[in-house]
Amino acid sequence: xxxxxxxxxxxxxxxxxxxxxxxxxxxxxxxxxxxxxxxxxxxxxxxxxxxxxxxxxxxxxxxxxxxxxxxxxxxxxxxxxxxxxxxxxxxxxxxxxxxxxxxxxxxxxxxxxxxxxxxxxxxxxxxxxxxxxxxxxxxxxxxxxxxxxxxxxxxxxxxxxxxxxxxxxxxxxxxxxxxxxxxxxxxxxxxxxxxxxxxxxxxxxxxxxxxxxxxxxxxxxxxxxxxxxxxxxxxxxxxxxxxxxxxxxxxxxxxxxxxxxx
Amino acid sequence: xxxxxxxxxxxxxxxxxxxxxxxxxxxxxxxxxxxxxxxxxxxxxxxxxxxxxxxxxxxxxxxxxxxxxxxxxxxxxxxxxxxxxxxxxxxxxxxxxxxxxxxxxxxxxxxxxxxxxxxxxxxxxxxxxxxxxxxxxxxxxxxxxxxxxxxxxxxxxxxxxxxxxxxxxxxxxxxxxxxxxxxxxxxxxxxxxxxxxxxxxxxxxxxxxxxxxxxxxxxxxxxxxxxxxxxxxxxxxxxxxxxxxxxxxxxxxxxxxxxxxxxxxxxxxxxxxxxxxxxxxxxxxxxxxxxxxxxxxxxxxxxxxxxxxxxxxxxxxxxxxxxxxxxxxxxxxxxxxxxxxxx
Ligand SMILES: Nc1ncnc2c1ncn2[C@@H]1O[C@H](COP(=O)(O)OP(=O)(O)OP(=O)(O)O)[C@@H](O)[C@H]1O
Ligand SMILES: [Mg+2]
Numbered sequence: 001x002x003x004x005x006x007x008x009x010x011x012x013x014x015x016x017x018x019x020x021x022x023x024x025x026x027x028x029x030x031x032x033x034x035x036x037x038x039x040x041x042x043x044x045x046x047x048x049x050x051x052x053x054x055x056x057x058x059x060x061x062x063x064x065x066x067x068x069x070x071x072x073x074x075x076x077x078x079x080x081x082x083x084x085x086x087x088x089x090x091x092x093x094x095x096x097x098x099x100x101x102x103x104x105x106x107x108x109x110x111x112x113x114x115x116x117x118x119x120x121x122x123x124x125x126x127x128x129x130x131x132x133x134x135x136x137x138x139x140x141x142x143x144x145x146x147x148x149x150x151x152x153x154x155x156x157x158x159x160x161x162x163x164x165x166x167x168x169x170x171x172x173x174x175x176x177x178x179x180x181x182x183x184x185x186x187x188x189x190x191x192x193x194x195x196x197x198x199x200x201x202x203x204x205x206x207x208x209x210x211x212x213x214x215x216x217x218x219x220x221x222x223x224x225x226x227x228x229x230x231x232x233x234x235x236x237x238x239x240x241x242x243x244x245x246x247x248x249x250x251x252x253x254x255x256x257x258x259x260x261x262x
Numbered sequence: 263x264x265x266x267x268x269x270x271x272x273x274x275x276x277x278x279x280x281x282x283x284x285x286x287x288x289x290x291x292x293x294x295x296x297x298x299x300x301x302x303x304x305x306x307x308x309x310x311x312x313x314x315x316x317x318x319x320x321x322x323x324x325x326x327x328x329x330x331x332x333x334x335x336x337x338x339x340x341x342x343x344x345x346x347x348x349x350x351x352x353x354x355x356x357x358x359x360x361x362x363x364x365x366x367x368x369x370x371x372x373x374x375x376x377x378x379x380x381x382x383x384x385x386x387x388x389x390x391x392x393x394x395x396x397x398x399x400x401x402x403x404x405x406x407x408x409x410x411x412x413x414x415x416x417x418x419x420x421x422x423x424x425x426x427x428x429x430x431x432x433x434x435x436x437x438x439x440x441x442x443x444x445x446x447x448x449x450x451x452x453x454x455x456x457x458x459x460x461x462x463x464x465x466x467x468x469x470x471x472x473x474x475x476x477x478x479x480x481x482x483x484x485x486x487x488x489x490x491x492x493x494x495x496x497x498x499x500x501x502x503x504x505x506x507x508x509x510x511x512x513x514x515x516x517x518x519x520x521x522x523x524x525x526x527x528x529x530x531x532x533x534x535x536x537x538x539x540x541x542x543x544x545x546x547x548x549x550x551x552x553x554x555x556x557x558x559x560x561x562x563x564x565x566x567x568x569x570x571x572x573x574x575x576x577x578x579x580x581x582x583x584x585x586x587x588x589x590x591x592x593x594x595x596x597x598x599x600x601x602x603x604x605x
Binding site: 155156159160162163164165166167168169170173177178181182184 | 337344350362366
């Protein structure tokens with residue numbers, strides 16, 4: 001028998017969902033209606049989405065490019081770093097592990113300020129996309145290292161490597177044949193996290209960007225400030241279409257990596 | 263391959279002397295077992311031979327006269343079966359077995375042929391394409407063995423390969439493993455702390471104690487002519503008979519036993535199977551407990567010696583707990599050995 005009080009949690013949950021979803025749905029609809037002030041009755045259109053593409057295509061492409069470059073750099077730096085940390089049981093390695101995570105504790109704005117102070121005077125570098133990339137790598141690297149390290153710490157890496165060594169595999173072969181394949185779930189989860197964070201990053205990027213180098217979220221802020229509401233809303237829609245599948249994939253990959261850990 | 267070790271020792275970073283300077287020579291095709299209690303340095307010695315652990319300066323490891331002490335493990339051409347098997351979870355059974363051959367740079371067809379051969383030898387054909395995570399403990403053990411022998415190593419090293427299995431399976435696989443190792447005909451070193459395993463598999467057994475080889479010899483030698491009380495106890499479970507030796511007699515609380523000449527100042531040991539129930543026997547004892555073991559009874563006896571003695575009694579009936587019995591022990595069955603520094 002269902003008592004009315006049992007329905008209260010359900011109602012609260014639904015309300016909370018509505019609280020989150022209604023603005024999103026409204027914003028998405030605004031980007032698809034012909035005239036927002038006359039409402040849905042004015043009809044639906046893809047015109048605004050097209051205009052967003054016309055105005056901000058470079059931002060969208062820059063973000064994708066930055067995310068991929070950031071992924072490449074964090075893979076090249078993060079996987080060997082996690083491996084080195086996993087192989088060293090000492091105290092020094094644990095301290096280093098905390099040190100790598102430090103950028104997580106520092107607000108993006110502070111990180112950006114530090115980068116500007118350090119490199120601001122190298123104008124060639126300051127105005128290139130590589131400058132933003134450095135910020136993104138600093139911000140996302142801890143996520144890659146942590147994710148790979150968690151998986152490596154859960155397997156008996158030392159014995160597996162010793163097994164490969166007795167069969168004639170040198171250090172490089174062991175890394176390629178044993179370490180990387182067994183760390184793959186962690187690498188995948190880390191990679192999706194890095195791409196998602198890089199595409200969505202605003203605080204740090206906003207400080208580092210130049211008028212000619214706007215990323216997706218920076219462009220979004222720009223469109224809110226200077227474009228008509230329908231265009232800004234259509235931009236939100238574009239942003240969602242890019243980020244939501246990434247978020248879903250990230251959830252799936254972390255759940256998969258978690259299964260290995262347990 | 264002839265394997266020789268000279269002055270091989272290992273002191274760990276914390277100062278633990280896991281292995282004291284040890285010399286050892288193993289003939290081609292010989293199967294040697296390292297037997298000893300936990301922590302006596304068996305794994306350390308095996309890992310030094312493999313090249314997974316660096317010995318203290320001054321040590322020399324020779325493979326057929328060639329010095330390999332400084333050679334890294336991947337260039338020593340050894341095969342190793344780990345206690346935990348260390349199978350690669352990212353590879354199938356076949357890929358695991360073929361990994362060493364791939365590292366040797368063999369052609370695809372040669373690898374396949376050799377993997378087929380070894381798979382058949384180890385009776386793994388039904389599982390060849392499975393993931394190693396989908397195997398039972400006994401099957402994993404055989405994959406680990408197949409993987410180690412596939413590249414035809416110069417020496418095969420096994421670290422307690424049966425200890426991860428349950429008792430029933432262990433007994434069965436012990437005999438299988440003994441047969442397989444004989445059929446490979448390669449030099450092998452086998453670590454165990456189970457004397458039955460060592461006896462069943464090895465040509466010679468090295469009994470280790472606290473980082474040293476206490477005695478090395480064939481299973482029969484170790485059993486019949488142990489050179490120390492430790493070996494007598496560890497191999498065949500000999501029990502000390504603490505008493506006073508005068509002339510050729512040993513005086514115990516339950517009576518006096520005749521000894522072979524020359525036992526003065528030595529400690530006397532006896533094995534459970536050499537104690538007989540004998541109404542005319544010189545020793546008086548009391549039965550404390552009786553366990554029926556199918557082929558015989560195991561009796562716990564008090565009063566004959568200061569410690570409780572265990573006797574094996576074959577026959578259709580046994581005395582009951584509490585009964586007084588008399589025992590005899592043939593002088594030839596008493597082992598007189600140098601007194602142990604600690605008992
Ligand atoms: N990496 C290490 N660092 C410090 N001490 C070690 C290390 N490995 C082993 N030891 C010590 O060396 C001694 C011998 O260890 P070893 O592993 O060789 O014993 P074992 O005979 O194989 O024992 P078991 O039968 O329990 O496997 C032990 O006292 C052990 O604590
Ligand atoms: Mg060991």
